[in-house]
Amino acid sequence: MEGGNIMNAVLIAVLVMIVLSLLRLNVVLALFIGALAGGLTAGMPVADVITTFTGGIVGGAEIALSYALLGGFAALIAYSGITEVLVDFIIGALNKDRSKKARIIAKVSIIAALLTVAVMSQNLIPVHIAFIPILIPPILSLMNELEIDRRLIAIVLTFGLTFPYVLLPVGFGQIFQNTIVTSFDTVGVDIAFGDVAPNLILPASGFVIGLVIALFYYRKKRNYETIQLATHQKREVSTATVITAVLSILATFTVQIMTDSMIFGALAGIMIFFLSFRFKWKSLDAELINGIQMMAYIGIVMLAANGFATVITETGHVMSLVEGIAEALAGQKIMIVISMLLVGLVVTMGIGSSFATIPIIASIFVPMGIELELSIPAIIAIIGTAGALGDAGSPASDSTLGPTAGLDADGQHDHIWDTCVPTFIFLNIPVLVTGFIAGIVL
Structure with a gap:
């Protein structure tokens, strides 16, 4: 689809989504309305926007499940009682001293x-966010x-989920940095994998x-109400129960x-919990359902985020946005x-994934950078x-959704104002500054 409109669909979509989220409208609704606004701005019929959005949802099914x-x-781990015992022990030690x-x-x-x-x-x-719902809810009382x-804590967790893949060329970092290498290859520029990490320091x-x-x-201190997460009473935790929980993890x-x-x-x-026969299956089933509901x-937000990203990509306005900037600012490095x-900030905030953003922007940024005589580094x-x-900072990113999922287990942590806004301010803004410096001096 052509992106010649005066108002860029990507900017409109992301702006609408972020403003509505900041106004505390449900993120799922904000994503859908933002996608609709972006699609209409690009000239897509309403029916096409809905079809594209719905088709994009399929891509998020795995992460949602x-x-x-x-x-x-995580609910079964909490039900076993082992994390509660550990937390009680630490709190007891703190009360003594x-x-x-x-x-x-x-x-x-x-x-x-x-x-x-x-x-x-x-x-x-490399388990990514899998550790958060297992580790965080049980230590909220502590x-x-x-x-x-x-x-x-939201900033600490998001830092740990984003900083390593940018700098370290292993695990998810290897995927991220290899995506950059591949993006250069697709436009006929060869760079070595080892060239990426040093230039991202x-x-x-x-x-x-x-x-x-x-x-x-x-x-500074901040007070929260201690809320009992599990519906069960405290239980004596046997050695066999501890072994079952550890094996399951x-x-x-x-x-x-x-x-x-x-x-x-x-x-x-x-399945290890169920096959251990340490607990009644009826009780395990009830706890499992409670955890899934939590x-x-x-998962629904991730589904909506995939639909939003698909609509943004379908508009074709990412390329027109960059081309418009290059034409307007020619010669002004x-x-x-x-x-x-x-x-990059706008597109990633909308799509919610840096890994999905790289191929989109690199195909435009590499030839544009070469034309502007920027160095390869x-x-x-x-x-x-x-x-x-x-x-970090996107309402649709698993790097913010993951921390929120753990920290809001007792309903006292807001996804937008307690995770997205702080991570945007303390992580995105400094990276924007250092990235700009790198783009100028390298």
């Missing part, structure tokens, strides 16, 4: 542990006891800068890595670099930054 099953598996030093050590330990696990989930044990601001430093600032900004991660499927990973963990909404990064830095921008 993954979220639901992981929610069910109520010194300020002990609380600070506990806070730092939790933040450091979550940061480490999040980073490892992208490379060493974080409440320590009065940790959940907005900081400066842009990636923005994530670190933002995280450090957030650690200081959100250091190991099975989930192992099967996911072997099959590259969160669905079958979650199913493996769930995560189902996030600084403005060109800024505009390229802002386009600068083009790599700009594309990597433009792709990563928006992944």
Whole structure:
């Protein structure tokens, strides 16, 4: 479809979606209305927008089912009681030693542990967001006891889900950086895989800068009400129960890595609970359903996000947006670099995935960068930054949906204002600045 309209469909769609989300309209409705606004702006008939949106939903079915099953598996882990025992032990230790030093050590330990696990989930044990619904809900009561601001934890988790793939050429980072290499190949420019990571060091430093600032900004206490998540009474946890729970967790991660499927990973963990015969199947079934319901909404958001992304792509206005900028700013290198990064930010915010954004923008940015006589390292830095921008902060990104799913398990963490806005401010803005610097100096 031609993108010659004065009003760009991509900008309209993303702007409408973000504004409606900030006004606290349900994200699913905001995504659909944004897609409709973008499609109509591009001249698509309403029927075509709906058909395209509906067709795009299919692409999100796997991740939606993954979220639901992981929610069910997380509920079974909580039902087993092992995480509750661990949390009670730590809270008991804190109550014995109520010194300020002990609380600070506990806070730092939790933040450091979550940061480490999040980073490892992208490379060493590439399970991505699978650890969040299992690990976060059970320790919410502990974080409440320590009065940790959940907005900081959202930033820590999102940092761990995004920073590694930009800088580290392993795990999901290998996929991300190889996508950049492939994008250069498609336009006839050969670069080595090893050329990508070194040129992304400066842009990636923005994530670190933002995280450090957030650690200081959100250091003040924030009160939350401690709400019992599980419907069951506290139980004595036997050694056999602990072994069952540990085996189910190991099975989930192992099967996911072997099959590259969160669905079958979650199913493996769930089946170990049922086949252990440690619990009544009726009780397990009830807990499984509760867990699925807890995560189902996030899955629905992902489905809507895929429909939104499909409509944005179908309009063809991404290319017209970039071409319009290149024509208007010819010869103005600084403005060109800024505009390229802002386009990446807008597109990724809308699509919700940096991995899906790279092929779209790289096909335009590479020839445009060469024509503007930018160096290859600068083009790599700009594309990597433009792709990563928006992944943190997008209402439709699993890098924000995942943290929200865990932190909002007790209904006290807002997806937009407690996850998306903080991660956008503290992660996207510094990366935008460092990416711009890299595009100018490299």
